Amino acid sequence: MSIAFVTHPQYLAHDAGLGHPERPERLRAVHDGLDRAGLGDELVAVGPRPATKAEVELVHDGAYVEALERFCRSGGGRLDPDTRAAAASWDAALLAAGAGPSVIGRLDAGEFTAAFCAVRPPGHHALASRAMGFCLFNNVAVAAAALAGRGERVLVVDYDAHHGNGTQATFYDDPRVAYVSIHQHPLYPGTGSVLETGADEGQGTTANVPVPPGATGDVFRAAVADVVVPLAEDFRPAWLLVSAGFDAHRRDPLTDLGLTSGDYADVTADLLGLVPPGRRLVFLEGGYDLEALRDSTAAVLVALAGDRLRPEAPTSGGPGRGVVDAAAVAHTRAWQHQADAP
Numbered sequence: 001m002s003i004a005f006v007t008h009p010q011y012l013a014h015d016a017g018l019g020h021p022e023r024p025e026r027l028r029a030v031h032d033g034l035d036r037a038g039l040g041d042e043l044v045a046v047g048p049r050p051a052t053k054a055e056v057e058l059v060h061d062g063a064y065v066e067a068l069e070r071f072c073r074s075g076g077g078r079l080d081p082d083t084r085a086a087a088a089s090w091d092a093a094l095l096a097a098g099a100g101p102s103v104i105g106r107l108d109a110g111e112f113t114a115a116f117c118a119v120r121p122p123g124h125h126a127l128a129s130r131a132m133g134f135c136l137f138n139n140v141a142v143a144a145a146a147l148a149g150r151g152e153r154v155l156v157v158d159y160d161a162h163h164g165n166g167t168q169a170t171f172y173d174d175p176r177v178a179y180v181s182i183h184q185h186p187l188y189p190g191t192g193s194v195l196e197t198g199a200d201e202g203q204g205t206t207a208n209v210p211v212p213p214g215a216t217g218d219v220f221r222a223a224v225a226d227v228v229v230p231l232a233e234d235f236r237p238a239w240l241l242v243s244a245g246f247d248a249h250r251r252d253p254l255t256d257l258g259l260t261s262g263d264y265a266d267v268t269a270d271l272l273g274l275v276p277p278g279r280r281l282v283f284l285e286g287g288y289d290l291e292a293l294r295d296s297t298a299a300v301l302v303a304l305a306g307d308r309l310r311p312e313a314p315t316s317g318g319p320g321r322g323v324v325d326a327a328a329v330a331h332t333r334a335w336q337h338q339a340d341a342p
């Protein structure tokens with residue numbers, strides 16, 4: 001069985017401007033990681049189609065989609081203090097949002113055990129009506145919404161160093177899609193406290209583990225064991241979508257966490273058992289050090305193939321276990337509250 005590697009040349013054409021950390025070279029580093037994974041024929045390149053407007057509008061407001069298209073087509077510019085789009089960004093954004101929908105049918109058909117979507121621009125900060133934090137469309141949310149729309153239960157796990165505020169907001173009161181984020185706090189965008197656990201029918205389907213600077217791989221693995229696994233036992237997902245940001249790596253210039261590529265291998269492997277093979281999609285989010293991107297991509301791809309590659313040793317001993325415990329308690333309370341609701 002093989003792994004789909006979803007990518008497109010247009011992802012390189014999105015240019016956020018000279019000196020911007022979210023740069024095309026990131027994707028070249030991810031491609032180097034693919035070579036380093038050494039999976040040969042087990043990895044199959046898949047070219048995505050653009051998302052349809054109907055698919056994008058499962059997550060984003062129609063008025064925002066139209067405005068973004070006009071903005072890009074008229075040459076683009078600055079969308080928020082951190083986020084820029086240019087003319088080529090429109091097609092790149094539609095192809096990034098289309099990565100999930102393009103490959104889900106082939107996963108359904110049993111063609112692949114998993115898919116790695118090497119997309120740009122990233123997505124997890126994008127809100128229904130606003131670009132934010134380098135993100136235009138919320139790629140992982142578009143895939144989750146497509147699956148939920150046909151009756152599937154979807155778990156999104158986000159181990160990017162930043163909180164995926166856009167993904168959380170999209171599904172905050174939605175009982176069909178669960179969202180768990182492990183992220184650095186304090187850090188942009190500032191959301192994602194342990195007390196954010198979902199609302200209304202979605203109570204208990206969101207969990208947040210905001211770990212302090214210096215947190216290491218053992219803390220992320222504890223978050224998986226003590227928060228993600230119990231939530232999955234409650235929620236019973238059919239699909240696992242991973243927002244794979246590699247900016248929790250200790251080399252990353254924008255953050256202060258302590259992970260290595262070896263930790264990314266282990267944390268990813270810990271997550272895969274939550275759903276059967278063929279129901280696993282990974283989306284590239286952030287990660288701004290090129291070596292860290294290359295090695296972490298290789299580690300995650302090999303994990304998806306059921307093996308273990310640790311280009312660097314796993315880490316332990318950093319702070320944050322108390323936050324994991326607090327998040328576990330917050331989830332249990334929220335889920336119980338939902339179960340007790342009339």
Ligand SMILES: [Zn+2]
Pocket residue numbers: 160161162245247285286287
């Ligand atoms: Zn990030």
